[in-house]
Amino acid sequence: MSSAETSAHHDEHHGPATGLKRWLYATNHKDIGTMYLMFSLLMFFIGGSMALVIRSELLTPGLQFVHPEFFNQMTTMHALIMVFGAVMPAFVGFANWMIPMMIGAPDMALPRMNNWSFWILPVAFGILLSTLFLPGGAPAGGWTMYPPLVLQTGDAFPFLIFSVHLMGLSSIMGAINIIVTIVNMRAPSMTLLAMPMFVWTWLITAYLLIAVMPVLAGAVTMLLTDQFFGTSFFLAAGGGDPVMFQHIFWFFGHPEVYIMILPAFGVVSEIIPTFSRKALFGHDSMVYAASSIAFLSFIVWAHHMFTVGMPLTGQLFFMFATLLIAVPTGVKVFNWVATMWRGAMTFETPMLFSLAFVFLFTIGGFSGLMLAIIPADIQYHDSYFVVAHFHYVLVPGSIFGLFAATYYWLPKWTGHMYNEPLGKVHFWLSAIFVNITFFPMHFLGLAGMPRRIPDYSTQFADFNWIASVGSFGFGLSQILFVYVVYQCIRGKGETATSKVWDNPKGLEWTVPSPAPYHTFAEPPDVSEGAAFS
Amino acid sequence: MIRKMSLCVPGLMAAGNASAEWAVNMPVGVTALSAETFALHMQVFYWCCAIAVVVFGFMIYSLINHRKSLGGKPAGFSHSMTAEIVWTVIPIVILLIMAVPSAETLIKLEDGRKSDITVVVTGYQWKWHYEYKGEDVSFYSSLARTSVDARRKNSGIDPFTVDNYLLDVDNRMVVPVGAKVRILLTSNDVIHSWWVPDFAIKKDAVPGFMNETWFRVEEPGIYRGQCAELCGKDHGYMPVVVEAVAPDAFQEWLAAQKRDVDELAAR
Numbered sequence: 001m002s003s004a005e006t007s008a009h010h011d012e013h014h015g016p017a018t019g020l021k022r023w024l025y026a027t028n029h030k031d032i033g034t035m036y037l038m039f040s041l042l043m044f045f046i047g048g049s050m051a052l053v054i055r056s057e058l059l060t061p062g063l064q065f066v067h068p069e070f071f072n073q074m075t076t077m078h079a080l081i082m083v084f085g086a087v088m089p090a091f092v093g094f095a096n097w098m099i100p101m102m103i104g105a106p107d108m109a110l111p112r113m114n115n116w117s118f119w120i121l122p123v124a125f126g127i128l129l130s131t132l133f134l135p136g137g138a139p140a141g142g143w144t145m146y147p148p149l150v151l152q153t154g155d156a157f158p159f160l161i162f163s164v165h166l167m168g169l170s171s172i173m174g175a176i177n178i179i180v181t182i183v184n185m186r187a188p189s190m191t192l193l194a195m196p197m198f199v200w201t202w203l204i205t206a207y208l209l210i211a212v213m214p215v216l217a218g219a220v221t222m223l224l225t226d227q228f229f230g231t232s233f234f235l236a237a238g239g240g241d242p243v244m245f246q247h248i249f250w251f252f253g254h255p256e257v258y259i260m261i262l263p264a265f266g267v268v269s270e271i272i273p274t275f276s277r278k279a280l281f282g283h284d285s286m287v288y289a290a291s292s293i294a295f296l297s298f299i300v301w302a303h304h305m306f307t308v309g310m311p312l313t314g315q316l317f318f319m320f321a322t323l324l325i326a327v328p329t330g331v332k333v334f335n336w337v338a339t340m341w342r343g344a345m346t347f348e349t350p351m352l353f354s355l356a357f358v359f360l361f362t363i364g365g366f367s368g369l370m371l372a373i374i375p376a377d378i379q380y381h382d383s384y385f386v387v388a389h390f391h392y393v394l395v396p397g398s399i400f401g402l403f404a405a406t407y408y409w410l411p412k413w414t415g416h417m418y419n420e421p422l423g424k425v426h427f428w429l430s431a432i433f434v435n436i437t438f439f440p441m442h443f444l445g446l447a448g449m450p451r452r453i454p455d456y457s458t459q460f461a462d463f464n465w466i467a468s469v470g471s472f473g474f475g476l477s478q479i480l481f482v483y484v485v486y487q488c489i490r491g492k493g494e495t496a497t498s499k500v501w502d503n504p505k506g507l508e509w510t511v512p513s514p515a516p517y518h519t520f521a522e523p524p525d526v527s528e529g530a531a532f533s
Numbered sequence: 534m535i536r537k538m539s540l541c542v543p544g545l546m547a548a549g550n551a552s553a554e555w556a557v558n559m560p561v562g563v564t565a566l567s568a569e570t571f572a573l574h575m576q577v578f579y580w581c582c583a584i585a586v587v588v589f590g591f592m593i594y595s596l597i598n599h600r601k602s603l604g605g606k607p608a609g610f611s612h613s614m615t616a617e618i619v620w621t622v623i624p625i626v627i628l629l630i631m632a633v634p635s636a637e638t639l640i641k642l643e644d645g646r647k648s649d650i651t652v653v654v655t656g657y658q659w660k661w662h663y664e665y666k667g668e669d670v671s672f673y674s675s676l677a678r679t680s681v682d683a684r685r686k687n688s689g690i691d692p693f694t695v696d697n698y699l700l701d702v703d704n705r706m707v708v709p710v711g712a713k714v715r716i717l718l719t720s721n722d723v724i725h726s727w728w729v730p731d732f733a734i735k736k737d738a739v740p741g742f743m744n745e746t747w748f749r750v751e752e753p754g755i756y757r758g759q760c761a762e763l764c765g766k767d768h769g770y771m772p773v774v775v776e777a778v779a780p781d782a783f784q785e786w787l788a789a790q791k792r793d794v795d796e797l798a799a800r
Contacts, residue, residue: 061692063684068766142763148740149723149764236741242724243739277601279611307726307761308737309744312643316636323628327621334620337591342608344601355596362588366581373631375566375638376574378735379559382726382761447556448730450759453769455684457699458692462554 015517024119027111028517029096030413035118036093037406041482043085043125044399048475050078055437055471058464063455071454072140073132079143083260084167085125087394090402091263092117092174095202098409099178101508101515102196104187104524109180117174124166131156142452144253145220147234147245151227161224168213175209178202187507187523193284194526196506200287201266204294208255208262211298216252219245243308250301258297261361261393262290264401265332268354271408272336274504275351276343282335289328289335296325306377315374322372326365333362346502349423353404356396356431364392367442382452385445391438396431403430403481410488411496415514418488426484429477436470560731563752563777567733569638577631584627642734645747648715652706656718656725656738656760659767663706666717670790676770677701684770700757705774709783710753718744726762729773735761750777 016022016031026032053074057065066074096114100107108114131138136154139145145160153160182203186195195203223245225231232238234245273280280286302310302318310318336358345351367389371377380386403426411417440463449460456464487493496513507526511519561571599605651666657673664671676684680699683690692698708714718727720738728735732748735758750756758773778786 061698062688062690063686067686068769072763072766072768140766146724146763152723152765236739241742243742276599277607278609281610282612282617285612285617307735309739309742312640315639315643319635319639320632323632326628327624330624331617331621333588334616337588337595338613338616340592340595340599342595342605342610343599344605344607345596345599346601355592358592359589362585366585369581370574370577373573373577373635375570375635375642375733376559376577378642379570379574379730379733381735382728443555443557446559448560448758450728450761450769452763453759455692455699455769457697458695459554459556461693 026115029100029107029114030515030517032114032118033093033097036089036096039121040086040090040093043081047078047081047086048478050074050081051471052475054078055468057454059468060465061456061458061461068454069140070137072452073138075452076139076142080128083143087260087398088171089121094263094405095178097413098508099181099199099202101511101519102199102506103182103185103190104507104520104526105181105185106518106520108177109185110177113173114177117170117177120166120170124163124170127159128163131159144249145223147223147226147242150223157227161220164220165217168217171209172213175206178206187526190526193287197269197280197286198266201262201290204290205259205262208259208294208297212252212255215248219248219252246305246308247302250304253304254301255297258293260398264357264398265290267401267405268336268357270506271350271354271404272339274501275348276340276345277502278339278343281338286332286335289331292328293325296321300325303372306374307381319372319374326369329365333358349420349427350404350408352424352427353400353407357400357404360396361393364389364397367392380445382450383445384441384449384451387451388438388441388445395438396434406485410485411500412508412513412515414488414491415496416488416491417493417496418484419493422480422484426477426480429480430474433470433473433477437467437474440466562731562733563750563754563756564732564748565751566638566642567731570733573635573638580627580631645715645745647713648747649712651715651717653717654727654738656720658722658765659771661771661773668787670787672704674702674704674706674774676772677703697757699770700772702772702774705776707776707778707783707786708750709780710750710777711780713747713749715745715747718746723764724762725760725764727773728761729756729758729775731756737762753777753779
């Protein structure tokens with residue numbers, strides 16, 4: 001029997017299971033996608049609360065609320081939660097929901113492994129968050145876990161290592177699933193270059209994940225053995241080198257940041273054409289640019305380490321390679337603008353977030369370019385200038401990409417429109433407050449304020465106050481997002497059509513809204529004239 | 534609009550020797566290389582401004598004029614090899630223009646030869662140690678007492694009443710103006726980083742390894758920086774303070790340091 005016949009046969013027999021079993025034993029890509037998204041939203045608020053603890057302490061000079069040890073736990077955990085618990089799982093949630101539909105596949109290639117990829121995460125984060133309640137508290141050596149400092153972590157240390165291993169396992173299994181699905185289960189005659197950009201960026205991201213998550217696993221295992229089993233990988237007294245950890249970590253860490261942004265590039269490349277009513281400009285060029293970025297991401301890692309005492313030749317190489325990444329990134333920005341150019345634009349909430357993404361991610365890109373210039377980086381490194389840079393690319397970058405994707409596809413998932421005026425309010429509040437929060441950090445860094453300090457000299461007071469106020473505004477605005485999503489899921493808006501928007505391209509818009517539990521039991525016809533970018 | 538304007542406002546600011554509270558720019562500093570660093574920073578910043586004006590200019594024009602509400606039909610074009618080539622080549626050229634002077638300055642920064650004095654700096658949790666090579670002068674440099682008292686949680690002391698809050702130490706590193714000072718940097722425990730913004734130098738202090746950096750101060754004065762690598766709970770409380778004095782004042786200071794040591798030893 002062909003697989004198409006088998007799935008059609010099953011389709012008539014059952015919808016989703018009921019109760020807890022539906023979720024615990026889920027193998028349906030839509031259900032698993034939903035779980036990833038709900039989980040990441042929870043993590044976003046937990047990580048966000050930690051940011052608010054940080055910004056409360058930094059509101060004025062002097063130490064008012066927390067001890068420095070706890071402050072360091074907050075900065076460390078805020079980053080770990082946001083990177084591994086919010087941004088990455090959210091994009092995996094979108095991958096699960098959308099990739100099968102976008103390529104005309106009935107589900108992911110490995111549905112049971114998919115289940116494990118998700119369920120590992122609550123365990124991993126339960127372990128990590130539990131360290132807040134241990135004597136000595138949570139890890140406080142930075143999300144970058146540099147030795148020897150990280151080896152001064154108390155009881156939380158093995159919890160940290162174990163949870164990082166679990167998160168890595170989840171990502172690797174998810175990435176394998178995505179590659180196998182995309183490579184093997186596309187509708188017949190959907191060539192690779194005919195795939196939508198979101199699928200392309202996820203294919204590339206999945207290869208990055210498989211390449212680098214094992215490297216992180218190796219790095220933290222070496223920390224573990226240095227701590228407990230008498231090795232000296234990173235301990236000079238035993239012949240090791242603390243800087244080697246930094247090389248290994250950032251060999252993972254740099255591709256990691258592209259792992260966090262490439263799917264957002266994909267989302268924006270879906271949304272801007274829809275709301276410009278014009279095909280994505282330079283689709284093939286966009287594929288090559290994304291691939292170039294991914295390749296280059298492997299050879300720039302030491303730009304996170306320009307002050308460690310690297311030989312001159314090494315510094316020069318990494319400076320030139322880092323500057324080079326600006327080229328394909330710029331190409332993408334120009335292509336998005338060219339897509340808008342002479343289109344017929346409307347500004348629904350997904351488009352607003354996508355446009356803000358292009359503006360503000362570009363600003364983050366500019367500070368990145370400045371950071372590449374080594375003599376200048378000597379001044380920027382480990383200062384708030386870096387904090388400004390990476391928050392610009394992560395918040396109005398990745399997070400706005402996630403918001404845009406949510407608003408864009410929510411009606412497809414739920415069958416109802418979300419509240420458009422409220423969505424716009426969420427957008428404007430987020431866009432304004434994100435700038436109030438992070439733009440002053442450029443100035444703080446330039447003025448000489450280091451990172452990861454709980455208190456600061458009085459000349460830094462004014463911009464810190466502004467940033468803290470902005471952060472509270474941003475944080476509170478996200479409650480509105482939860483409300484909008486919740487109301488949409490409950491079915492409060494008008495019924496959505498299968499197309500939802502004005503003639504969007506893509507197979508997901510050919511199925512009804514809400515998308516049936518099983519879609520594309522039969523592969524669709526994607527020959528000339530069918531609907532995709 | 535606001536986003537674009539806010540990007541260019543700092544460009545209008547003079548070099549960072551203006552009022553400290555609202556400082557929006559890096560200091561020009563007091564060494565020849567800090568001035569070169571500042572110049573590189575401004576150069577790349579102006580390039581970013583220029584690119585922003587062009588890119589955001591097109592975007593804003595498009596957002597205003599290419600709206601569906603204005604009635605026009607969307608154009609049909611979706612690719613252009615010429616455009617792709619142009620907007621790949623032009624950025625490469627711009628990057629080359631930035632890369633060359635950067636490499637030149639970097640090469641100078643890395644040249645620690647022919648120094649006049651050498652100071653071995655050791656990072657500790659949470660203070661610095663300075664040892665003047667060949668002079669038998671060494672001491673610890675810790676956060677000043679006034680800051681130590683005020684920094685405590687809910688200390689009741691307003692930081693604004695403390696001079697150089699968190700940027701003052703009990704024993705400053707003293708160097709002669711005009712001399713090439715070579716710093717040999719290491720750590721006793723975890724990784725720290727020695728940063729003086731006015732010299733535009735920052736180098737990590739790595740336990741078990743020796744790093745090198747150098748500076749030549751052109752102006753007498755007191756220059757303050759902070760540890761720039763997370764090193765534990767008091768990472769924010771181990772500042773770097775360097776005082777540059779006339780060469781004869783430096784010799785007097787050295788002599789006084791040795792006298793103090795002799796007196797202590799004699800007791």
